[in-house]
Amino acid sequence: MASSTPKNKVCILGSGNWGSTAARIIGSNVAKLPAFDNDVKIWVYEEMVDGKKLTDIINTQHENVNSGQSEYFTDTPAHLSTPKTLLATFDRYLPGHKLPENVIAVPDAAEAVKGATHIVVVIPHQFIQNLLNTIHGHTLPNARAISLIKGIGISNQGMTTMTQIIHRTLAIPVSCLSGANIANEIAEEKYCETTIGCSDPDEAIIWRSLFNKPYFQVNCVSDVIGVEFCGALKNIVAVGAGFIDGLGLGNNTKAAIIRIGFLEMRRLAMHISGAQIQEATFNESCGIADVITTCYGGRNRLLAEAFVKTGKPMHQLEQEMLNGQKLQGYLTAGEVFSYIDGCGVTDHFPLFTNIYQICYENRSPRSIFDGLNVDFSQDTLGTMAPL
Ligand SMILES: NC(=O)C1=CN([C@@H]2O[C@H](COP(=O)(O)OP(=O)(O)OC[C@H]3O[C@@H](n4cnc5c(N)ncnc54)[C@H](O)[C@@H]3O)[C@@H](O)[C@H]2O)C=CC1
Numbered sequence: 001m002a003s004s005t006p007k008n009k010v011c012i013l014g015s016g017n018w019g020s021t022a023a024r025i026i027g028s029n030v031a032k033l034p035a036f037d038n039d040v041k042i043w044v045y046e047e048m049v050d051g052k053k054l055t056d057i058i059n060t061q062h063e064n065v066n067s068g069q070s071e072y073f074t075d076t077p078a079h080l081s082t083p084k085t086l087l088a089t090f091d092r093y094l095p096g097h098k099l100p101e102n103v104i105a106v107p108d109a110a111e112a113v114k115g116a117t118h119i120v121v122v123i124p125h126q127f128i129q130n131l132l133n134t135i136h137g138h139t140l141p142n143a144r145a146i147s148l149i150k151g152i153g154i155s156n157q158g159m160t161t162m163t164q165i166i167h168r169t170l171a172i173p174v175s176c177l178s179g180a181n182i183a184n185e186i187a188e189e190k191y192c193e194t195t196i197g198c199s200d201p202d203e204a205i206i207w208r209s210l211f212n213k214p215y216f217q218v219n220c221v222s223d224v225i226g227v228e229f230c231g232a233l234k235n236i237v238a239v240g241a242g243f244i245d246g247l248g249l250g251n252n253t254k255a256a257i258i259r260i261g262f263l264e265m266r267r268l269a270m271h272i273s274g275a276q277i278q279e280a281t282f283n284e285s286c287g288i289a290d291v292i293t294t295c296y297g298g299r300n301r302l303l304a305e306a307f308v309k310t311g312k313p314m315h316q317l318e319q320e321m322l323n324g325q326k327l328q329g330y331l332t333a334g335e336v337f338s339y340i341d342g343c344g345v346t347d348h349f350p351l352f353t354n355i356y357q358i359c360y361e362n363r364s365p366r367s368i369f370d371g372l373n374v375d376f377s378q379d380t381l382g383t384m385a386p387l
Pocket residue numbers: 014015016017018019020044045046093122123124125127148149150151181182183184324325326327328
């Protein structure tokens with residue numbers, strides 16, 4: 001009797017706004033891929049919702065629906081008739097969008113990865129090391145992972161990307177996916193693009209088959225680290241764009257901040273990774289397109305606007321406004337500043353430095369313009385000296 005090849009199995013680690021949206025896509029795609037098992041386990045950071053476990057809610061209602069929407073108001077000047085302005089509402093985490101029934105919520109991450117050949121990691125970057133410690137020793141030796149996280153890490157070896165951190169702990173190949181991808185819009189199946197960074201062309205085809213949809217167009221490139229740097233660093237630029245919105249300065253000013261931010265992203269990525277980075281990566285969805293969408297429609301932008309309007313610190317606004325969703329941008333601004341400051345090169349990154357100081361050192365949001373007349377004309381990929 002011919003022995004049948006065991007099927008590939010997908011596990012998703014993380015069930016926030018983007019994790020749940022990715023689960024909708026993957027759950028529907030595996031059902032059409034004969035090489036994949038139909039069941040997709042998703043690790044859920046367990047929470048109690050109206051006396052019920054979130055995992056039970058997902059497994060019975062097939063929706064990541066939580067305790068309602070948060071509304072956030074700012075005070076409006078007394079001369080206006082309405083006392084408050086609604087600034088934002090946030091859902092926890094993806095109500096209104098059914099998850100496919102083959103997506104099975106599991107509260108134990110080590111249990112969730114058991115037997116998985118394809119591991120999708122999609123949690124806020126501040127929680128990555130704890131999660132990896134939990135699953136270490138429980139993954140298959142032939143498993144591979146893909147990171148959907150937008151963030152970087154700092155260690156005594158310098159700056160590390162999420163794929164490097166995951167690879168270091170699990171010793172498996174790791175790719176990444178990043179793009180102009182505001183999760184709610186994708187859950188509504190509005191057309192967009194994304195970029196997969198994968199160094200192995202055969203693996204890239206498999207990852208693409210798990211994610212590609214008519215409304216979610218995947219392009220694969222080999223420059224893993226370039227894709228990741230774009231995804232992490234654009235969140236700092238979005239904080240800057242939010243400051244401009246909070247100051248009410250308009251579109252031209254915001255465009256200037258986006259342009260300079262984009263050039264600082266390129267400069268930092270080139271300095272750290274030199275010839276490994278490919279110029280073309282910045283033209284992909286993960287590059288310029290993601291900077292634009294996040295600077296207009298993202299959470300980092302919105303809370304930076306609220307920071308200026310309310311004077312409250314970012315971490316407080318995150319608690320008050322996001323209803324459990326998390327920010328990456330102000331943390332990344334802190335991590336990048338500690339790196340460039342340690343290298344003595346803050347003068348080469350005036351925008352990143354100003355954004356850090358506004359977030360953490362009580363400087364006025366108007367100081368965002370200080371020292372921005374930097375010459376980027378000599379920034380050429382592959383020729384820049386490492387920091
Ligand atoms: N939401 C979006 O539009 C997009 C998000 N991303 C990235 O995806 C990553 C995950 O973000 P989202 O799915 O949006 O999450 P989210 O911000 O919507 O939700 C936060 C998640 O963190 C979990 N959590 C809370 N405390 C935790 C802890 N101590 N340990 C582990 N998990 C904990 C929560 O249960 C929840 O699942 C981030 O790096 C983000 O930048 C990337 C593209 C789009």
